[in-house]
Amino acid sequence: MTQQGVRWTTEQVLALAPDSASRRAGSRLGAAGPWSEAGSSGEGTVWGLCKGSGSDPYRTVVDVADASGPAYTCSCPSRKFPCKHALGLLLLWAGEDAAVPRGEAPEWAEEWIAGRRTRTERRRAADDSGSPPGPADPEAARRRAERRAERVTAGAAELEQRLTDLLRGGLVSAEQSGYGLWEETAARMVDAQAQGLAARVRELGALPGSGPGWPVRLLEECALLHLLGQGWLRRERLPEGLAATVRSRVGLPVSADGPPVRDRWLVLAQYDTADSRLTTRRIWLYGTESGRTALLLSYGAAGRAPEVALPVGLALDAELSAYPGAGQPRATLGERFGPAAPTAVRPPGTTTGRALARYGDALRDDPWLESVPVTLDRVIPVPDGDGWQLADADEDTALPLTPAARSRPGLWRLVALSGGAPVRVFGECGHQGFTPLAAWPEGSGEAVPLC
Numbered sequence: 001m002t003q004q005g006v007r008w009t010t011e012q013v014l015a016l017a018p019d020s021a022s023r024r025a026g027s028r029l030g031a032a033g034p035w036s037e038a039g040s041s042g043e044g045t046v047w048g049l050c051k052g053s054g055s056d057p058y059r060t061v062v063d064v065a066d067a068s069g070p071a072y073t074c075s076c077p078s079r080k081f082p083c084k085h086a087l088g089l090l091l092l093w094a095g096e097d098a099a100v101p102r103g104e105a106p107e108w109a110e111e112w113i114a115g116r117r118t119r120t121e122r123r124r125a126a127d128d129s130g131s132p133p134g135p136a137d138p139e140a141a142r143r144r145a146e147r148r149a150e151r152v153t154a155g156a157a158e159l160e161q162r163l164t165d166l167l168r169g170g171l172v173s174a175e176q177s178g179y180g181l182w183e184e185t186a187a188r189m190v191d192a193q194a195q196g197l198a199a200r201v202r203e204l205g206a207l208p209g210s211g212p213g214w215p216v217r218l219l220e221e222c223a224l225l226h227l228l229g230q231g232w233l234r235r236e237r238l239p240e241g242l243a244a245t246v247r248s249r250v251g252l253p254v255s256a257d258g259p260p261v262r263d264r265w266l267v268l269a270q271y272d273t274a275d276s277r278l279t280t281r282r283i284w285l286y287g288t289e290s291g292r293t294a295l296l297l298s299y300g301a302a303g304r305a306p307e308v309a310l311p312v313g314l315a316l317d318a319e320l321s322a323y324p325g326a327g328q329p330r331a332t333l334g335e336r337f338g339p340a341a342p343t344a345v346r347p348p349g350t351t352t353g354r355a356l357a358r359y360g361d362a363l364r365d366d367p368w369l370e371s372v373p374v375t376l377d378r379v380i381p382v383p384d385g386d387g388w389q390l391a392d393a394d395e396d397t398a399l400p401l402t403p404a405a406r407s408r409p410g411l412w413r414l415v416a417l418s419g420g421a422p423v424r425v426f427g428e429c430g431h432q433g434f435t436p437l438a439a440w441p442e443g444s445g446e447a448v449p450l451c
Contacts, residue, residue: 029088349377
């Protein structure tokens with residue numbers, strides 16, 4: 001493939017899977033058996049026909065060179081994005097050259113490719129020549145913001161009263177009341193247009209009776225929720241950075257307002273979390289020139305993966321704009337200037353002790369922060385009783401892995417990658433420990449996804 005279509009590794013392909021089931025199904029389709037008429041072009045497009053349960057094979061096309069990110073189409077009825085056929089085709093392409101030879105795209109593939117690129121060119125032309133929309137009525141916008149702030153204030157005050165009643169009656173009453181009380185309170189916060197408060201209330205509802213030590217965990221979360229409510233009620237007295245963090249945590253919509261930063265952004269990790277309402281995709285990026293770590297968030301309706309997907313281990317030339325808030329790593333992806341490509345740059349590592357200090361410093365700007373992005377250098381995964389920890393190879397310190405990390409297959413991938421030798425690991429460091437998301441063995445430039 002040309003630079004427009006840099007051949008990916010198997011790990012980079014599987015990192016695009018929306019869930020573990022798709023990863024397994026796509027892996028089964030990564031062999032030549034079910035495929036016919038598979039081919040690729042020098043412009044970074046891969047296509048093929050995959051035999052399915054019906055009489056007609058599924059037509060699958062992937063554009064890995066599109067500057068807006070990998071694009072997929074498949075005639076299968078799957079609602080997942082990418083589907084297992086797209087994953088299987090990419091795995092076939094990532095293997096031996098002979099499995100997906102160079103050639104001319106068939107008419108059915110060329111039709112989609114041409115249509116997509118025509119639409120992209122039209123959007124760019126419209127962006128370049130079209131006049132920006134006129135400003136909304138500032139007075140009307142101010143009144144809407146004031147009305148919403150009043151509703152949030154009423155919701156925060158009601159929540160404060162419910163927390164007071166809970167503590168006055170004793171934490172044991174939370175277990176006796178059941179989840180219904182918390183769901184009712186969360187619904188009240190939604191009515192108050194404080195979705196952030198509603199989400200934290202639902203998390204509270206899952207704690208009573210959740211195992212040994214649940215009263216302590218409930219009290220801790222109640223304290224954080226109380227702090228957030230008080231932060232909103234006294235937001236005029238806060239420094240602007242912390243006030244912006246409070247507005248974001250409460251659930252007020254914010255837009256990225258930082259100046260665009262152009263860099264070659266290395267894709268460190270990508271993973272999804274889901275509940276009954278929403279699928280959230282987190283993508284961590286590292287600026288190879290700026291040295292900045294940024295987080296992209298995208299969302300999909302329940303049961304559907306978000307469309308934004310980036311290949312882990314490759315870098316893309318693009319602009320990012322930061323969201324407001326003290327210590328806020330979140331950013332939005334702006335214009336891209338080319339497809340993702342390999343880079344030899346890796347994020348610098350630190351020790352486990354300094355990683356904990358970094359999290360402590362971040363809590364001063366955002367007391368509700370669950371974790372911070374950290375790259376650990378020269379650490380070794382070692383068992384620790386019923387759990388695991390990452391021990392510094394050169395110091396007598398270590399970080400425990402979070403309970404969630406201990407239950408993921410990525411742990412065993414990390415253990416196998418290390419083999420008892422030091423590795424560099426990127427992940428999230430927080431109050432529950434460290435969650436590894438990607439790793440590099442010493443002397444190797446290939447990132448290994450762990451999520």
